[in-house]
Amino acid sequence: xxxxxxxxxxxxxxxxHGVKVGLLRVLGPAHVWALGVGIVLVGxxxxxxxxxxxxxxxxALIACWxxxxxxxxxxxxxxxxxSTVASAGGQYTQAKxxxxxxxxxxxxxxxxxxxxxxEAANAITAGYLVSVVxxxxxxxxxxxxxxxxxxxxxxxxxxxxxxxxxxxxxNLVITAFAFAAILIxxxxxxxxxxxxxxxxxxxxxxxALPYGWIGILASLHFGLWFxxxxxxxxxxxxxxxxxxxxxxxxxxxxxxxxxxxxxxTWYVCSGVLPWEFLGDGxxxxxxxxxxxxxxxxxTGLVWLLGFGTLFAxxxxxxxxxxxxxxxxxxxxxxxxxxxxxxxxxxxxRTPYRAIVFLVPIALIFALGAPLDQVITFSILSGLLGYTxxxxxxxxxxxxxxxxxxxxxxxxPFHPLPAIMLLSLCGVTFFxxxxxxxxxxxxMIGFYIVVSLWFHFWRYRFVNRGAQFTMPWPKPQGY
Amino acid sequence: xxxxxxxxxxxxxxxxxxxxxxxxxxxxxxVPIWLGLAGAAKSVTAPxxxxxxxxxxxxxxxxxxxEALGFTPESAHDLILSRFDxxxxxxxxxxxxxxIVLYYFLILRFSEVEYREVISEKFGx
Numbered sequence: 001x002x003x004x005x006x007x008x009x010x011x012x013x014x015x016x017h018g019v020k021v022g023l024l025r026v027l028g029p030a031h032v033w034a035l036g037v038g039i040v041l042v043g044x045x046x047x048x049x050x051x052x053x054x055x056x057x058x059x060a061l062i063a064c065w066x067x068x069x070x071x072x073x074x075x076x077x078x079x080x081x082x083s084t085v086a087s088a089g090g091q092y093t094q095a096k097x098x099x100x101x102x103x104x105x106x107x108x109x110x111x112x113x114x115x116x117x118x119e120a121a122n123a124i125t126a127g128y129l130v131s132v133v134x135x136x137x138x139x140x141x142x143x144x145x146x147x148x149x150x151x152x153x154x155x156x157x158x159x160x161x162x163x164x165x166x167x168x169x170x171n172l173v174i175t176a177f178a179f180a181a182i183l184i185x186x187x188x189x190x191x192x193x194x195x196x197x198x199x200x201x202x203x204x205x206x207x208a209l210p211y212g213w214i215g216i217l218a219s220l221h222f223g224l225w226f227x228x229x230x231x232x233x234x235x236x237x238x239x240x241x242x243x244x245x246x247x248x249x250x251x252x253x254x255x256x257x258x259x260x261x262x263x264x265t266w267y268v269c270s271g272v273l274p275w276e277f278l279g280d281g282x283x284x285x286x287x288x289x290x291x292x293x294x295x296x297x298x299t300g301l302v303w304l305l306g307f308g309t310l311f312a313x314x315x316x317x318x319x320x321x322x323x324x325x326x327x328x329x330x331x332x333x334x335x336x337x338x339x340x341x342x343x344x345x346x347x348x349r350t351p352y353r354a355i356v357f358l359v360p361i362a363l364i365f366a367l368g369a370p371l372d373q374v375i376t377f378s379i380l381s382g383l384l385g386y387t388x389x390x391x392x393x394x395x396x397x398x399x400x401x402x403x404x405x406x407x408x409x410x411x412p413f414h415p416l417p418a419i420m421l422l423s424l425c426g427v428t429f430f431x432x433x434x435x436x437x438x439x440x441x442x443m444i445g446f447y448i449v450v451s452l453w454f455h456f457w458r459y460r461f462v463n464r465g466a467q468f469t470m471p472w473p474k475p476q477g478y
Numbered sequence: 479x480x481x482x483x484x485x486x487x488x489x490x491x492x493x494x495x496x497x498x499x500x501x502x503x504x505x506x507x508x509v510p511i512w513l514g515l516a517g518a519a520k521s522v523t524a525p526x527x528x529x530x531x532x533x534x535x536x537x538x539x540x541x542x543x544x545e546a547l548g549f550t551p552e553s554a555h556d557l558i559l560s561r562f563d564x565x566x567x568x569x570x571x572x573x574x575x576x577x578i579v580l581y582y583f584l585i586l587r588f589s590e591v592e593y594r595e596v597i598s599e600k601f602g603x
Binding site: 100101103202274276277291295335337339364369377429434438443444449459461462464474475478 | 502574
């Protein structure tokens with residue numbers, strides 16, 4: 001076994017090779033939970049309902065639980081690898097050490113685009129919410145949502161620029177509020193507190209599975225949206241005080257929270273809103289929990305869920321900026337991208353150039369593309385990343401068997417979670433193909449072109465041996 | 479193995495690299511949209527003339543919820559009757575499978591070549 005202990009409090013083993021000012025180690029397990037759940041909880045407030053549109057309400061529930069299994073596998077695998085490869089960039093850094101540079105470059109781009117497009121989707125939803133609130137409070141005519149979309153992205157980018165502790169503490173508070181709002185809506189509309197308004201049997205009558213079994217498969221596409229982003233906890237690896245403890249605890253607590261929130265959200269919304277309205281996130285229900293509150297007849301619930309939706313979008317966009325910029329920064333630091341991006345702010349100790357650079361990219365998506373397209377591209381990037389994870393853990397265990405290096409956490413039942421994850425990813429690719437095949441091929445075509453660009457052009461600027469920064473022995477088989 | 483010394487990259491070259499990536503990214507998202515190939519457009523295959531809640535296959539509870547949301551049978555017509563078309567050709571499915579497998583094969587193959595260089599230089603041979 002190597003002499004260097006990755007779980008040591010004195011030697012963290014991150015090896016920021018050449019960067020004289022490191023990221024600040026200030027975060028605890030609660031911040032990791034807030035980062036993971038904060039990014040994802042917005043998936044309960046908007047976007048998941050496209051799954052209802054693709055297959056009906058029951059199909060969306062089955063998709064929700066299958067996606068829950070997929071993400072449980074993701075969280076288990078991620079917890080083991082991240083608690084051992086505790087470095088900014090998350091899965092990007094894992095791929096660099098375990099699979100190889102080109103895979104790492106692709107994974108880095110998956111992360112950046114999944115999070116940047118999710119951030120754009122959040123800003124679109126926030127803009128929509130402001131326009132609805134304006135109408136409800138007496139504004140006449142259509143409110144221009146664009147200034148609010150720009151304001152959301154710029155404000156959160158500024159917050160991220162100023163420091164990670166304030167950013168994630170802000171996330172912790174607004175995520176807790178948004179989660180509590182879902183619980184209160186459930187209690188208030190289910191009849192546990194006050195008169196219930198749910199009527200699942202009547203609303204499902206004649207519409208149980210409108211597309212039959214193929215609709216269940218198709219729903220899995222947007223079923224991922226319930227949880228997409230939980231893997232982002234790994235991006236904080238270089239900024240947590242104790243990676244071996246905080247990362248597995250925060251990530252696994254996060255997925256449990258989301259499983260509860262996703263099921264409650266489905267139950268509440270499908271019991272109040274007709275499925276055709278619920279399933280159309282463009283012309284019908286953009287923000288289903290908010291729409292459910294509107295039908296409750298309670299002004300208090302409307303305001304609560306209005307703020308809950310706004311806070312969820314802000315928390316998610318905030319976490320997305322945090323994660324996308326860390327991945328971009330890490331790639332710049334390794335010269336996978338121009339080295340200019342690998343700088344840390346001398347005062348705030350944040351990857352400020354990466355944060356600023358990604359602002360206009362997010363704005364292009366938020367202002368120029370429809371919500372379902374933006375969500376689909378985010379999901380596709382995420383899905384490509386999840387397909388990488390089983391390959392990653394299998395190679396990790398093969399190259400460094402259990403007792404060859406010290407791991408912060410060892411996930412049980414290997415390789416069952418990896419096989420299950422790979423199978424579910426295959427099914428989800430088919431689900432995306434049903435209706436969104438053009439985007440799927442366009443996205444993979446993009447990754448093939450940039451992979452060739454990286455291998456034949458960009459990689460010449462990368463130091464070979466210096467990429468490997470973990471204090472590990474030589475991998476087996478090399 | 480001899481230590482590889484990467485060339486220094488000038489600012490103009492760095493800028494070009496960033497522009498290339500941004501153009502490819504924006505293209506991947508927007509070209510399908512501009513070509514009208516994006517998204518699973520839902521369509522109404524069997525429109526109903528002079529719709530009522532009954533003719534839209536809505537029971538009393540469903541109709542009541544639509545009315546509470548501010549819809550009439552006319553305004554809810556397209557929303558209720560629009561459906562995805564999940565028919566597909568085996569050729570299209572096989573194309574998708576080939577593209578995905580080819581993609582992963584490509585990156586795993588190139589990554590392995592690059593990875594052996596990294597390990598060789600890091601640990602020496």
